[in-house]
Amino acid sequence: MFRHVFLYKVAAGADPKKTVEILNALPAKVPGVRTWTLGQHQPPPGASGGRWDYGLVCDFDTFDGLQTYSSHPSHVEAVKKLLPMLSAHAICDFEFDPAKQNV
Secondary structure (H helix, E strand, O other), rough: OOOEEEEEEOOOOOHHHHHHHHOOOOHHOOOOOEEEEEEOOOOOOOOOOOOOOOOEEEEEHHHHHHHHHHHHHHHHHHHHHHHHHEEEEEEEEEOOOHHHHHO
């Protein structure tokens, strides 16, 4: 399986709810998404926050599935809308074997 991790910080003046809306529309539009989890960073009490405001983790059965997602017109359009709304972002894609995951 392949995991796609997307972390981002919302730019000043941008609507964080809109970023979530744009991203959460993708699984219904792009085939091959096996799992989809998007959430807001929850810092410990008293912490000053973190580098990232939100994190997205989604899984695909194959590398081709991940590539289909990345190049799909709906994803490309979402990226065009999102990038001006973000002050920073990071992406990490990696292969893993769910049967060998440490718990």
